[in-house]
Structures are given as C-alpha cells and as structure tokens.
Amino acid sequence: LIDENYAIMDFSSLVEFNYRKNIHNFHRFRTQYNQIDINDSILLLNSDYLPQKHTKYFSFNYKFKHDYRNYIHYPLKGHYLDIEITKYGLGLMDNNINHVRFYLTGRKYFQLASRTYFGSELKTGFTIGNNDSYYFSQALGYNNDFVRSFETYVIDGLHYGLFKSNLKYELQEKREMHFSFIPWGKFNHLHYAVYFNLFTDAAYVYSKNPLASNKLDNSLVFGSGIGLDFITYYDIVFRIEYAWNPIYQGGFFIHFMSAI
Numbered sequence: 001l002i003d004e005n006y007a008i009m010d011f012s013s014l015v016e017f018n019y020r021k022n023i024h025n026f027h028r029f030r031t032q033y034n035q036i037d038i039n040d041s042i043l044l045l046n047s048d049y050l051p052q053k054h055t056k057y058f059s060f061n062y063k064f065k066h067d068y069r070n071y072i073h074y075p076l077k078g079h080y081l082d083i084e085i086t087k088y089g090l091g092l093m094d095n096n097i098n099h100v101r102f103y104l105t106g107r108k109y110f111q112l113a114s115r116t117y118f119g120s121e122l123k124t125g126f127t128i129g130n131n132d133s134y135y136f137s138q139a140l141g142y143n144n145d146f147v148r149s150f151e152t153y154v155i156d157g158l159h160y161g162l163f164k165s166n167l168k169y170e171l172q173e174k175r176e177m178h179f180s181f182i183p184w185g186k187f188n189h190l191h192y193a194v195y196f197n198l199f200t201d202a203a204y205v206y207s208k209n210p211l212a213s214n215k216l217d218n219s220l221v222f223g224s225g226i227g228l229d230f231i232t233y234y235d236i237v238f239r240i241e242y243a244w245n246p247i248y249q250g251g252f253f254i255h256f257m258s259a260i
Contacts, residue, residue: 007042011035026065033058036135048209049134057097058090069109073235074258076117076168080107088136099129099136107260115170115197117195119258126159139205144257147201149223149243151253155216157207164260168229171246192232199241199259200224222246229258 014032036055043049069075077103082105089097102125105134109119125139134156141154145162157201174196182188202222210217225243237258242249 007039009037017053024067026063026067028061028063030061030063031058032061046134048132048173051096051133055095055097056093057088057095058092059086059088060090061086069107074229074231074237075107075109075119075260077109077111079109081105088131096130097133097136099127099131101125101127101136109260112167115173117170118169119168119260121162121164123162124160131158134209137207140203144259147202147221147223147245148199148225148241148253148259149245149250150216150221153206153216155203155214155221156211157205157217160203160205162201164199164201166197166199166260168195171196171228172196190233192230195229195231196224197227197229197259198225199227199243225250 012034014030016028016030019027019029021106034055034057036050038050038053040053040070043053048187051144061084064082069080080243083105084103086101088099089095091098103123104125105121105123106122107119109117111117127136127141131137137156137158139155139157140150140162141156146153147162147181149154170193172192173178174191174193176189176191179188179190200222201224202220204220205217207217223245225241227239227241227243230238237256239253239255239259241253241255242250243253
C-alpha cells in the first residue's frame with residue numbers, strides 16, 4: 001500500500017544487455033518491470049495522470065547509438081545518431097498500458113574556419129498507440145532536452161521536435177598548466193580551453209490534452225543567447241549563458257555539460 005506521506009511511489013527492476021562490437025556503435029536491450037502507486041490527491045488534480053491508483057506494467061526498450069564525435073564531453077567535429085524505441089505494456093497485465101514511444105536524435109559538428117565551429121542537434125519523440133496518461137507524456141524540460149531560456153519550464157506532450165544550434169569561437173585554445181609543487185604526475189598538470197558561443201534553439205510540443213495553466217503546448221517556442229564555455233581536466237564543462245525568448249523572459253543560466 002502507498003504511504004500517504006508521499007504523493008507518488010515508483011518501483012522498478014530491470015534486466016539489461018549491452019552489445020558493442022566497436023567503439024562507434026552501441027546496442028542496448030532492456031526489459032523492465034514498473035510499479036507506480038499514487039495517492040488520491042493526484043487523481044483529484046488530474047484524472048488522466050494514470051489509469052488507476054496502482055499501476056503495474058512491463059516494458060521493453062531498445063537503443064542504438066552511432067557515435068563518431070572527436071570528444072564525447074565537448075565535441076567540435078564529427079556526428080552522432082541514436083534511435084530509441086520503448087514498448088510500454090507487454091500484454092502481461094490488464095491495466096490499459098499499451099503504447100510505443102520513439103526517439104530519434106541526430107547531431108552534426110564541423111569546423112567553419114580557423115578557431116570557429118558550428119554544431120547542431122535535431123531530436124524528435126513521438127508516441128503510437130493507446131496513451132491517455134499524463135505520466136507517459138514527458139517531452140521538454142527533462143535531462144538536456146529543453147530550449148535554452150526555458151530551462152525552468154516543463155512542456156509535456158505526446159509528440160515533440162527540438163532543434164539546437166551553436167556557433168563557437170575559440171577564445172583560448174587548449175593550454176596546459178604545470179604545478180611543480182605537486183609531486184604526482186597524474187595530478188600536477190591542468191589543461192583548459194575557453195569558447196565564446198552564440199546559440200538559437202526552437203521546439204514544438206503537441207499535447208492531446210493541454211493543461212490550461214501551460215500556454216506553451218501546441219505552439220512554437222524558441223530562444224537565443226550568448227555564452228562562455230570553459231573546458232578543463234577530467235571532462236569538466238562549465239557553461240555560463242545569457243538567454244532570452246519571445247515572451248520577454250531572459251536571464252543567466254549555468255550548466256555543467258555540453259549544450260549539444
């Protein structure tokens with residue numbers, strides 16, 4: 001039974017198999033059992049959140065990654081592609097969970113001129129089948145899937161498309177500092193580089209049952225801005241950006257991973 005002190009309790013267990021024949025291509029197969037318990041207050045606020053208070057289902061997931069980037073944590077050249085398919089509900093439980101979710105991501109990086117680089121990303125997610133549950137309608141605002149300047153927003157829906165672009169200029173090429181007072185060779189040097197960037201992002205989310213409180217569903221959203229990226233030892237990326245959007249909201253944002 002659900003503890004009434006919690007609005008939602010989510011339990012899952014999985015079996016996963018990974019196959020990687022070479023460094024560029026990766027396959028993942030995953031079978032997962034999920035159990036979700038919610039209290040009455042959630043159903044009172046949103047009767048479409050889940051089909052019932054106690055939901056159990058199995059899912060199967062397959063993901064393929066094709067990665068030819070020159071540096072995973074902060075790529076400047078190369079390309080990346082991934083395809084992910086998840087089947088929710090395998091016919092083992094009668095709980096009205098039966099749909100398929102597809103994701104497709106493509107990224108391209110190349111050098112335009114000396115010390116000038118361009119990168120772009122196109123990602124889409126869409127759902128096929130019986131899915132009237134808000135719980136399974138995640139779109140933008142999760143992980144690194146957002147339009148810059150909308151970091152604090154969540155825009156959910158059945159289908160979405162996201163485009164990101166970055167134009168970078170290398171202010172400081174990769175440089176190494178040596179600290180002679182540290183006797184250990186693995187720790188007495190530090191490399192770093194600094195990039196100035198301009199960016200523009202855009203996205204569209206389709207929601208079958210949009211919430212009245214969220215005016216960003218079923219409309220084009222986009223944002224632009226400028227930023228500085230600092231890359232250093234142990235794959236550390238530090239980004240500070242100023243971004244703005246058409247709803248006259250702007251601000252400074254700090255991130256610790258590459259934008260694309």
